[in-house]
Amino acid sequence: MIIKPSEQPGSHERHLLRKASNPLFPNAPTLDDDNLIDAQRLDHEALQTFNTEFRALLEETTSLTGNVESEVILQLKDRLDRAYESASSVGGDLSKTKDAIRKLLGFMMASVRRGAGADEHAHMELDQEEAARNAHFTLLDAPLVADLLHPESPIHPDELVPTLLSADKDELQLALQMFDEVQLLAILSQGAALLEQLQGEGVNVSIPQEKLAFMQGYAEFAGGLST
Known part of the structure; x- marks a missing residue:
């Protein structure tokens, strides 16, 4: 390059x-x-x-x-x-x-x-x-x-979950505050399915699995606050 x-x-x-x-x-x-x-x-x-x-x-x-x-x-x-x-x-x-x-x-x-x-x-x-x-x-x-x-965000809707799983934890924690409980559950479900698919294809997903676990913990914490 x-x-x-x-x-x-x-x-x-x-x-x-x-x-x-x-x-x-x-x-x-x-x-x-x-x-x-x-x-x-x-x-x-x-x-x-x-x-x-x-x-x-x-x-x-x-x-x-x-x-x-x-x-x-x-x-x-x-x-x-x-x-x-x-x-x-x-x-x-x-x-x-x-x-x-x-x-x-x-x-x-x-x-x-x-x-x-x-x-x-x-x-x-x-x-x-x-x-x-x-x-x-x-x-x-x-x-x-x-x-x-951004109104003209380059992040397409089908790229949301990969984007979150690629973020560092500091930014991820801030980004997760944008979503409500229902949205978080959908993100977690899609994230788990994506990582399962990639793991089946032989991709090392250990780092994004840590991000998914972090997101799960955040969702549980946020859900606890709203109850």
């Missing part, structure tokens, strides 16, 4: 690296120059699109006047939330961009709180919103979660 993997790959390149020569994936590709160039091109296009859209969003947000309708604020908050999701999936170091998004959201939330006055119920709802957003952003800092949540 002449082309080297990126130091900070985007979602397409990350998923190619997960799949390359990985027996957990059906028809796993080999890692060659053509595949790598194609994935890097898609990530570069995604980054360019994000930069263009974020500059427009930033200009729109920072040009707000003092008297803004609440509906406008809600729409901008939603767009900033989605911008953070996109920034987590594209390649490169966008830590400063993500910090800027957090600050803009903080300014908006402060403005909304001032508008709420002494309404304790409104402030409680805002506290819950901020806590949920912070938890969501923490999950997005895991590349696997960002890749799974």
